[in-house]
Amino acid sequence: MSETPETRHTEGRRASAGGAARPPVPVIAPGHSFSTVTDKISAIVLTRSTGLGWWFGFGIAFLLVNVLLISLTYLIAEGTGIWGVNVPVGWGFAIINFVWWIGIGHAGTLISAILLLFKQSWRTSINRFAEAMTLFAVACAAIFPLIHTGRPWLAIYWLFPYPNTMDVWPQFRSPLIWDVFAVSTYATVSALFWFVGLIPDLATLRDRSESKVGRVIYGALAMGWRGSAHHWHRYETAYLLLAGLATPLVVSVHTIVSFDFAVSVVPGWHATIFPPYFVAGAIYSGFAMVLTLAIPIRKIYGLEDFITERHLNNMAKILLVTGLIVAYGYMIEAFMAWYSANTYETYMMRNRMTGPYGPFYWALILCNGVIPQFLWIKKIRTNVLLLFIISLIVNVGMWLERFVIVVTSLHRDFLPSSWGRYSPTVWDWGLYVGTIGLFLALLFLFLRFLPMISIFEMRTLVPDAKPGDGGSGGAR
Amino acid sequence: MKPSGRPKIYGLMAEFEHSRGLVEAARRAHHEGYRRMDAYSPVPIEELHDALHMHDNRLPKLVLTGGVLGGLGGYGLQYWVSTIAYPLNVGGRPPHSWPAFIPVTFELTILAAALTAVLGMLALNGLPQPFHPVFNVPRFALASRNRFFLCIEAVDPKFHIEKTRTFLESLGAREVTTVEN
Numbered sequence: 001m002s003e004t005p006e007t008r009h010t011e012g013r014r015a016s017a018g019g020a021a022r023p024p025v026p027v028i029a030p031g032h033s034f035s036t037v038t039d040k041i042s043a044i045v046l047t048r049s050t051g052l053g054w055w056f057g058f059g060i061a062f063l064l065v066n067v068l069l070i071s072l073t074y075l076i077a078e079g080t081g082i083w084g085v086n087v088p089v090g091w092g093f094a095i096i097n098f099v100w101w102i103g104i105g106h107a108g109t110l111i112s113a114i115l116l117l118f119k120q121s122w123r124t125s126i127n128r129f130a131e132a133m134t135l136f137a138v139a140c141a142a143i144f145p146l147i148h149t150g151r152p153w154l155a156i157y158w159l160f161p162y163p164n165t166m167d168v169w170p171q172f173r174s175p176l177i178w179d180v181f182a183v184s185t186y187a188t189v190s191a192l193f194w195f196v197g198l199i200p201d202l203a204t205l206r207d208r209s210e211s212k213v214g215r216v217i218y219g220a221l222a223m224g225w226r227g228s229a230h231h232w233h234r235y236e237t238a239y240l241l242l243a244g245l246a247t248p249l250v251v252s253v254h255t256i257v258s259f260d261f262a263v264s265v266v267p268g269w270h271a272t273i274f275p276p277y278f279v280a281g282a283i284y285s286g287f288a289m290v291l292t293l294a295i296p297i298r299k300i301y302g303l304e305d306f307i308t309e310r311h312l313n314n315m316a317k318i319l320l321v322t323g324l325i326v327a328y329g330y331m332i333e334a335f336m337a338w339y340s341a342n343t344y345e346t347y348m349m350r351n352r353m354t355g356p357y358g359p360f361y362w363a364l365i366l367c368n369g370v371i372p373q374f375l376w377i378k379k380i381r382t383n384v385l386l387l388f389i390i391s392l393i394v395n396v397g398m399w400l401e402r403f404v405i406v407v408t409s410l411h412r413d414f415l416p417s418s419w420g421r422y423s424p425t426v427w428d429w430g431l432y433v434g435t436i437g438l439f440l441a442l443l444f445l446f447l448r449f450l451p452m453i454s455i456f457e458m459r460t461l462v463p464d465a466k467p468g469d470g471g472s473g474g475a476r
Numbered sequence: 477m478k479p480s481g482r483p484k485i486y487g488l489m490a491e492f493e494h495s496r497g498l499v500e501a502a503r504r505a506h507h508e509g510y511r512r513m514d515a516y517s518p519v520p521i522e523e524l525h526d527a528l529h530m531h532d533n534r535l536p537k538l539v540l541t542g543g544v545l546g547g548l549g550g551y552g553l554q555y556w557v558s559t560i561a562y563p564l565n566v567g568g569r570p571p572h573s574w575p576a577f578i579p580v581t582f583e584l585t586i587l588a589a590a591l592t593a594v595l596g597m598l599a600l601n602g603l604p605q606p607f608h609p610v611f612n613v614p615r616f617a618l619a620s621r622n623r624f625f626l627c628i629e630a631v632d633p634k635f636h637i638e639k640t641r642t643f644l645e646s647l648g649a650r651e652v653t654t655v656e657n
Contacts, residue, residue, distance in 0.1 A: 034518060034622035161557060169562040172554045173569060178579040185583040189590045196594055200620070204518075207617040223604035226611070227619045229502075229528055231601045232520040237535045238597035242590055245543075249586045256579055459519045 027122040028461045029305035037306075037458045041451050042201075042208050044301055050448065053300065058444040064437020071430035072147065080150050082427045089410045089422035094148040096402040097432050099257055100285065101141035101439075102183065103278075103398065105190070106250055107286020108134025112193060113246035116239075122314055124457045125306040129297070129446070130290050131194045136442040137289070138187045140435040145179065147431075175259040182256040189249055193242050196235075199225050200456040254282040261405065267348040268409035271336060277329030281398060284322035284368070288394035291315055293443070295388045297452065306453055309382055316381040319394065323372040326401075330369060344414055352408040356421065361404050367397025486609035486657040487513075487629035488640050489616070490649035495521050498624035501647040502527035505628060508643065512632035516610065516625040538596040539589050546588020550581040612656045627655060 028037075075082060085092035108130040115123035149155045157164050159180045170177050202222035209215045225231070258278035261269035291312070298307040337349035352361050371393050374380045381387060412419045446452065492498045495517060502515050502524055515524050524530075558564070559571040569576070598604070610616050610627060619625050626649075628640055637654075644652045 038518070038621045161553060167562070169557040171564060171566065172558055172580060173566050173573055173576040175579075178583075181580045181583040185587040188587060192590055192594045196597070200518075204620040207620045219606075223598070224606050224608060225603065225620075226608055226616075227516045227518060228601075229515040229517065229521070229524040230530060230532070231603075232517070233525055233530050234532065234535050234597050234600050236520050238593045241536065241539050241593045245586050245590050245593070249583075252579070252582060252586075256583075259579070456519055 027125065027308060027310055028458065029308065032305065032462055034459050034462060037462060038204060038208075038455055041306075041453050041455045041458065042205055044447075045205060045449060045451055046209055046214065048211075054444065054448060058441060058448075061437050061440035061444055064434055065441050066437075067430050068434025068438055071427050071434055072143075074427065075147060075431070076152070080148070082425060084422055084424045084428055086420070086422075088413065088418050088420045089407055091406045091410060092422060093424050093428040093432055094144045095260075096399070096406050097435065098141050098144035098148075099278075099402045099406075100399050101137045101144070101435065102186075102257060103254060103282035103285045103402075104289045105134040105137035105141065105186070105286065106254060106279075106282035107290050108132070108137075109186075109190060109193075109246050109250040110283055110286065111290070112197070113243040113250065116243045117247060120314075121461060122311055124461060125303075125453050126290065126294060126311055126315075127457070128194075128197065128454045129293065129443075129452045130286075131190065131197065132443065132446045132450075132452075133289060133293060134190050134286075135187070135194060136439045136446075138183065138190060139442070140439050142183060142187065143435060144431075145176075145183075175256065175263045178256045179260055182253045186249060186253045189242070189246055193246055196239060196242065197454055197457075198450065199223065199235075200227065201451045201454060203227065204455055205451065251279055254279045257282075266409050266413055267342075267344040268333075268337075268352070268405065271333065273329055273332050273336070277326065277332075280322050280325035280329065281401065284319065284326050285395065285398035287315055287319045287322065288391040288398065291319070291387060291391035292395060295384055295391070297447070299384075301447075301452070303453065306458065312384065312387055313378075313381050316375050316387055316390075319391070320372060320375040323368060323375075323394070327369040330365065347412070348409060351412050352404060355408065355412070357404060357408050357411075360400050361408070364397050364400035364404055367393045368401060371397075484657055485630045485637065486612075486655040487627045487632075487635070488637070488644055489610065489613055489625055489627040489653045489655050490644040490647065491615060491618075491651045491653070492624040492626070492648070493650055495519070495523075495624055497648055498626055499523045499527050501626050501644070501649070504647055505626065505643075509634050510628050510632050510640075512629040512635075514627055514629070516616070516619040516627065518620055518622060518624075532600070535593070535596050535600060539593045542592025542596070543585050543589030547581050547585035549588070550584030551577055553584075554580055609655050609657050613653050615651070615653070 083092060083094070085094070108127075111123050111130040112127040112134075115127075146152045146155055149158060156162075157166070157168065159170060159177065161170050170180075199222060202218050203225035206215055206218040206222050209218055255275040255278065258274035262271060262274040264270060294307055294315075295312070298304055334349055337345045340346070352358070371390060374386070374390065380390075407422050411422055490501060492501060498515055498517060499521060502513070503526075505513055506527060506529060513528070515521075515528060517524070554577040555572060558573070558577075563571045566573075610619075610625075613625075615623070616625060626644070626647075628635060628644065634640075641652055
């Protein structure tokens, strides 16, 4: 193995362990120290000038939030009759969007928890905003089942077990109740994980903020964190335990979401492949969304030192792998429909491919199954623009997948006399586009007011973090 | 607000430029017999666990307890609701249809364990704590950026304002400051 002294300096440990022919790109550009990492990331938040670009982006997102608010208001005033749903397609956009959003959230937890347990140090610079993405995606997802109940003000006693004057309790054998517990637990644990990760960084912002308001707000949120060794000890234990708890949780959430479908008897839904196929699809769409966000953010905020080519390359590989699992799921769905020799299953698959929604099916195969195969080529994985385009295509593909699953199974099931068609109304679109606005608006606020990269974890990547390494020091 | 018997000095704080310096200083101070001290750093430093002889393993036990209670509580809730409070016949399944109760039991196990992990960590660390004497040292703001601090507290039996200061200076500290209470 040939390597220059320079690559050995920055890449020594990994290169010698892996024995790779070419030195991998580092997870943090060389030359950074504790102070440069701290200053660079906190300066994005602590600057007094808010860029015009930020206002422009936030403004558009805020307009879309208003579309959401108008759509919600009209929905609550009029009822779900304003949607395109009817017999036989009773699930429509609300459930499609719910599954799409909740799936996007999964990448955040995967990056923050599972990659932490596997000691993947490259996760460090993307985990904070991936977790934020999770929280905002779950917030968007949670809107849909709630409004889908039709009368959300009653949903509290339909969904949550609490002693009420009617003595009525939820039905715990229903996957929809499992969903309530899975999604609310997921939202809570994601928020906890995110907040715990933020505490030391909030202390940094408190100490570095020059405005009194900033000091008070960041100081209150940091809760008096002072970096004591005793605190760090328990903090790290808690963080690791949270990662260990979040790992099975994230797998369970989309498993339970898939139960909403799989526990039914509807052709195309009643399949044992659903849980793993849904979990893989969730991670797939989530990584696509992380790439969609990371690529412009690193460019706009000049974070190429921290989110390097290696991060993009690794995420593209995960996209490729989960995409292959999803493609396998599509193949097994088709195979089982044929192999079951069941009239309804066979017809469902034929109708899915050649029926009125056939073009959507083939579009999803193209978006999720064919185009991501370009990621086998390293030149494309490291081409930022192409990767960005592929990530957008996967986002679209994963939305189409949920559309196809929900609509094609429902619109023609067992009884031809009750077959029908589904098309969304302007209010369906208003809610969908509105949640995209909510997601982006929250993201813009997050980028402006909180460190988008974990500062203290980035410090652990510079040489002085490990006393044994004999690094050149954090005092620079 | 200050209790009358409280000493004016909280302790002595030494500032180090490198984590190595801090770890070495903590080790030497422990060897010297100092026990009431704490180290402050911008990153977690594993070596400090040994240097300061920290043996607090209460958190994992708390989390296990929280998780077990969450699981039992979740299962118990479903059992009570489905068989005692509001028995419903769903497709002829028995009231106590345990396989259907597993998902919620699992979720509540995770929820209770995660809440215990976070609240337990904060409680054991004594957070939120808006004020602490170490914040009286102006340069301590760098503890969240790039500097490392070791504070020997005045309550330590071996603490002596002059001798301890000399000792800390001998450890290669950049600066030794008195921490006002």
